[in-house]
Amino acid sequence: MRLLLVFAHPLEHSFAAVVARTAKETLEAGGHSVDMLELYREGFDPRLTETERRGYHSTKRKAHLQRIRQALSKI
Numbered sequence: 001m002r003l004l005l006v007f008a009h010p011l012e013h014s015f016a017a018v019v020a021r022t023a024k025e026t027l028e029a030g031g032h033s034v035d036m037l038e039l040y041r042e043g044f045d046p047r048l049t050e051t052e053r054r055g056y057h058s059t060k061r062k063a064h065l066q067r068i069r070q071a072l073s074k075i
């Protein structure tokens, strides 16, 4: 199975980070493919700006959409 693991925590050694890494490693050991999206590491800003809303289908968020689509595909 293809999975997208979305992780959002600012601290590399937090409990949440350990859980996320353990989940990724365990799933991969089970033969699954895991794409881990680390929102803090990439400086993701959840606020949608006016410019982004007006260019809704041509913004940098398109890369995230592709990763979601990949996780939903069966191949």
Ligand SMILES: Cc1cc2nc3c(=O)[nH]c(=O)nc-3n(C[C@H](O)[C@H](O)[C@H](O)COP(=O)(O)O)c2cc1C
Residues within 6 Å of the ligand: 008, 009, 010, 013, 014, 015, 016, 017
């Ligand atoms: C972006 C973010 C969102 C969070 N959202 C929630 C939440 O909705 N409910 C909650 O109980 N804790 C929330 N937390 C707190 C985490 O669950 C908390 O980090 C957890 O208790 C584990 O501790 P840690 O900070 O060492 O990972 C959030 C933390 C972060 C960074």
